[in-house]
Amino acid sequence: MRRAVIVSGGSVSPSMKNLIQPNDLLIGADRGALWLIEQGYKPEIAIGDFDSVLPEQMESIRERSGRLVECDPVWKDYTDTEMAFETALSIGPSSIMMLGVLGTRLDHSLANIHLLKKALEAEIPCKITDEHNQIQLTRGMLRISQDGYKYVTLLPLTTKVTGITLTGFKYPLNDAEIEMGQSIGVSNELLEELGTINIRDGLLLVIQSKD
Template sequence: MRINVLVGGPVEMVPTELILERKNEKWIGVDRGAVRLLKWGIKPLIAVGDFDSIDKEELLGLEDTLEKIKIYPPEKDYTDTQLGMKFAINENPDEINVFGATGGRLDHLLANLFLPLQEEFKPYLTRTKFIDCQNVVSYYLPGEYTISKLPAMKYLAFVNLTPVRGLTLKDEKYPLENWSSQIPFSWTSNEFTAVNNHFAFRSGVVAVIQCNDPLKQ
């Protein structure tokens, strides 16, 4: 079972067509993300956050429409995205897809990118994906993997978020053999050489990002 989380990040980075395709799946609305879901005809299981980015009328609309809404003070122990993840985990899903968590402020982006490494969320690390109009971020623990090219994605990046040993890119456009690092590092702008490519590493956590250039205006 997949559960989707919509956070209140920049709407221009949110793939609305994909979200509408998943209209009948389970959703959690985070802050302004809950307002957007209702606007698109999707009723989330719950809305969570401090809701400091919406006005009183929008908040009243959420309270009148949704069966469950959890309002937190702005000064709290968890970010809004963490709260969304916590409630997603409560559903015991096989996969968590998070939308609206990228773009805009760089501090928010970095907080969200590293979120699955935190102890509370690490059991769901390999089940978590961050998705926007240009990127799909997946997380991997040590092992050997086959990855499949997503439609419309051109580039492939391998980002060690922790110290990593033995990273090997077997058949990508720019291969790598048994590479290790004690600091985070991003191998960017690589590409698939076939529909399915392979990689492996012995220790650490690696984020794999399939991405594309922005659409020309």
Template sequence: MKAVIICNGNMDNYIYYNKYLEGAGLIICADGGAAHARKLGIIPHILMGDFDSINKDDYRYFEDKGVAIKTFPAEKDMTDAELAVSLALEKGCSEIVLIGAAGSRLDHSLANILLLKTMLDRGVKGYIANETNEITLIRDKIELDREEGVRITLLPLSERVEGVTTRGLHYPLVNATMPMGTTWGVSNEFSEDRAEVTLSKGVLIVIKSRE
């Protein structure tokens, strides 16, 4: 089952997110993400969080719609996004997409990227998506279809990523070792209609960025 978690970060072009919502068997709003859900014109299955950022009108709106509400204390060890991810994992979701998960709060944006590692460790496909970026993690391989104006960035998330080989990208890597902190995987380009990235050890952040 695919889950979509709507967070409280930046979202502007709401029509763009329809492709991520399509086929979702579980939609969770993390706190203030409820405002985005209303603008998207959807009714989530669950609204959850400590509700420190939700508009009272949005809360009442979804309460009146019969949406399940899970309330947590403000003083807690997990962000609202992590609580939502944990619930999606508990329900056995095989794919989780976070939207509204990046914004002006860099701490929350980075924390959400690290949540992808939790999903990866559980064998779940995890993505963060907004209008200009799509982020995922891999520890084996990924295939990428060419899109106009899209660049590919590869960043090590583990201390070393070994055996990195790319095909179909303008700047190739062949059995490369990428130490954490290197930037030479930033902003590659497609040279073919389909690209492939493989590695033998470690965890790699893969970012599709639209100009």
């Protein structure tokens, strides 16, 4: 089993290439395939409607990708990122990392964050990463490391999350409850390299961030 790395066409800096490991399965969604090629990688799968690339860029994607999956930009039901995500799930990876899935389009960013729920249901560890954020979703126990991110924010993805207990954090919680719309979980910090989050019920977004 290999880790799947999905790169989409949102905000993704050249420094993100340092997160890619030699054995990763690389999937480029639309312009994300072009980014991989520009960084010297060959996407094993390039997928999307490719409406955000120029004809000459499309030719480069066609020539340098292992497999190309094109779809009609009008009739497709999924976003490019979701198509890439479903493709990754069908392969059965050990885990999934998503790059370039956050950006100026808030609707796309939120839709991509919601994909974490599908990975959780499939019991495949998944995280969204960019220069300033690392996002995961949990419904039980999650261990996190600092990874260069100063802050840790907890936000419910369900109406409420109950039984929240934190270990290794600056502001501890013990069997706490957070309802959607409350900001009590914003901007916590790890006191040690590792911290543990336990919850009893609900879905909790764990957002590690730095300025």
